[in-house]
Amino acid sequence: MPEGKIMKALSGFYYVKDHDQIIQCRGRGIFRKQKITPLVGDYVVYQAENDLEGYVTEIKERKNELMRPPVANVDQAVLVFSAIEPAFSTSLLDRFLVLVESHHISPVICISKMDLLSQEETEKIEKFAVQYEGIGYTVIRSSAKWEDGLTSLLPYLEGKISVFAGQSGVGKSSILNALRPDLELKTDQISSSLGRGKHTTRHVELWSIGSGLVADTPGFSALEFSELELEELPGCFPEIADYGERCKFRGCLHINEPKCAVKKAVEENEIPAYRYHHYQQFYDEIKTRKPRY
Structure with a gap:
């Protein structure tokens, strides 16, 4: 049976790439019964009725998967956050970072629209x-108008499946258009009344850029920690995980425990106060969420 990778999912069809050929496939009914959804990035077995149409019959084991955005087998996430319009948000960035860290996906932070800032900004x-670089993250300052700012991103994409994600309106599609002009991805202006961008990407699709594959994904502005457990949260903050090894009590969650090395590091400005504040917020959010049944 032939195999390939799902490159695009749209309106119930899965576009499977097998070497240089794209086969438009539907999913077998068994996937619905098993409550499994084929995702862009999946390695699949398919059955072709002709050169252009077929059915996905099997989904190979996934390395990882995301549901928002819906993509599988991701090597890294390029988290695009604008410096302005909409305003840079450490809270939202930290939400994305926690989600990415929880799926063991390497993040790259890309701050866009740097050309629009004043000197003070x-x-x-x-x-x-x-x-963020001090924590250990890769941070790229960019603008769709800065050729050097974009070329510095290219080496990170080589040979990997990367997902571009971030708040809507931050310039993800503009950056991809600059990296590969023939894509002609639709972009839109920021809504002045809402202060955020309109959603211009309507589906997930993998594009070839150099030797890598990049997923342009629908933008979104909210994330819920529906799958993350409290015990996993400290490991999603690298600096908290690092200092947590020095806490007196094993399994310290760095909230109310005595002789907590993390809280001491915050007091001594070794951990940014806003990072710990976000950790506390996410802790409370997970602790008070409704049970899943």
């Missing part, structure tokens, strides 16, 4: 960028 964003 640039210094403020640069301070955040340096702090």
